[in-house]
Amino acid sequence: MSQQTDILVSGGGVAGLIATAAFASAGFTTICVDPTPPVTSEGAAGADMRSTAFLQPSRIVLERAGLWERLAPFAAPLKVMRIIDAGGAEPVARLSRDFNAGELSDAPFGWNFPNWLLRREMVARLADLPLADFRPGVAVSGLVTRLTGAEVTLSDGSRIHARLVVAADGRDSFVRRAVGIPVRTTRYGQKALAFAVTHPIPHDNVSTEIHRSGGPFTFVPLPDREGVPSSAVVWMERGAEAERLAALPVPEFEAAMTERSTGLLGPLRLATRRALWPMITQIAGRFSAERTALIAEAAHVIPPIGAQGLNMSLADLRCLLDLCEKDPVHLGEPAMLDAYHRRRWPEVKAREIGIDLLNRASMVGAPPLRDLRAGVLGVLYGMAPVRRALMRAGLGMR
Structure with a gap:
């Protein structure tokens, strides 16, 4: 029956x-x-180390499900989306552009939460x-x-x-x-490392994608950990390099991720275990x-x-x-x-x-292509109507 x-x-x-x-x-x-x-x-075995940023339209679904009230106390607002190009000879920021939610409304772009929570x-x-x-x-x-x-x-x-x-x-x-x-x-030959870090410089509710090669290194704000600023990180690299990084001893891994982050938030300290995910479309x-x-x-x-x-x-x-x-x-x-x-x-x-x-643009390794990527970002950001259209499209707003 x-x-x-x-x-x-x-x-x-x-x-x-x-x-x-x-x-x-x-x-x-x-x-x-x-x-x-x-x-x-x-801290439990099998915990999902990724985080999820719910953008503005998703809050409506969470409210209809009766979940937003439960989640709101743990939210880290995302007020600015920053894109940094670090595709020069050295892993340093050579171009930085901010997409500010204030150009669209009084609300942040979204809110970030750890997946286990x-x-x-x-x-x-x-x-x-x-x-x-x-x-x-x-x-x-x-x-x-x-x-x-x-x-x-x-x-x-x-x-x-x-x-x-x-x-x-x-x-x-x-x-x-x-x-x-x-x-x-579609398989890219990429993997993503997901983990959380602490850092001495506050993130100021800015979500940052740093582009060099292999894929973006992304900081997403989290609430402080015991009074210390914290962010979730997704670090995408080609598969063999991602596996090498995942196996590094913690001190070497911390040095590598601090360098890859261009030192944006100061020396990074690993706060959770590292999880590895294959990248596909x-x-x-x-x-x-x-x-x-x-x-x-x-x-x-x-x-x-x-x-x-x-x-x-x-x-x-x-x-x-x-x-x-x-x-x-x-x-x-x-x-x-x-x-x-x-x-x-x-x-x-x-x-x-x-x-x-x-994603393919973020993976390029040849210096001329990295230069082209930086140039395109600069041009698009400089046109205010295009910049706002990109922000609305990213949010799923019509």
Whole structure:
């Protein structure tokens, strides 16, 4: 006998947990499953060392999910996005340009949070929602879809009949493969190191991307650690170099990252373990199938440039949630899912192309190409209408 639910969310990462809270807050019975229980403490084994910057439009989704009030006390506002080119003969800043949120509104560009903390607060929110049923340690092991609904088999042997299955189960999505949606993947030969640091010079709520070669070195503000300024770092390099850096003893690694950062915030001290992630771009051929919607990395994966990744995921969720709330009687039916695909796929594809170009530009090693990159940045920044248009586009504002 199958248990009945409106929505089954496959995947309990940050995007899946937000989706579960949002749908349950909107009045839909929602079950969320994930084979790996969430790690909700920074020092625990398997803790996600990355951070997430929620841009302005994503706050609306967090508010609808009842999460913003819980998260706000831990937010590090992002008031300025700074781009530094350090592509000269020595790793020093030769060009610096600031994109200031004050040119658009009184609000910051966004707010940054450690991923482990997001999971902690989201799991706590789900516990308060009577329509949410979170089942960590359980995976989707079978899926059969029909016009009347989806029959889902779980790894614990239980069966669920869902009107809509939301695939938030990552870049290797079981649900996406089960419904036969192909993906196109681009590999860069890059990896990203993710970790947190402390530094003597305050970050002043400025998020900074430093470009030299191999990929950007990015500081994203975090709240102070025991009174000492702190930032999350994503350091992208070609694969072999990233692996070499990840294996360095801490003192040597600290010296290397301080040099790569151009000394912007003073000597850097490693505050957490280092995590290593392969860099790819990936997009699904469709974002929907019978009784199924793909969101987040089940639908698209991009390198972590411009804080686009999870914010694109929340744009997926916002679009799908709007469609579900507008017509709950026809939840998960073909017209609704076709509308979701039509609205999201072209926008995601356009952003994928843009991020791919930016990433390739950040990887260049030849001095003439690095000089060209710096020149283009200077020209674009100098034109105020273009600068503001780039900021609005980065935020996903129309």
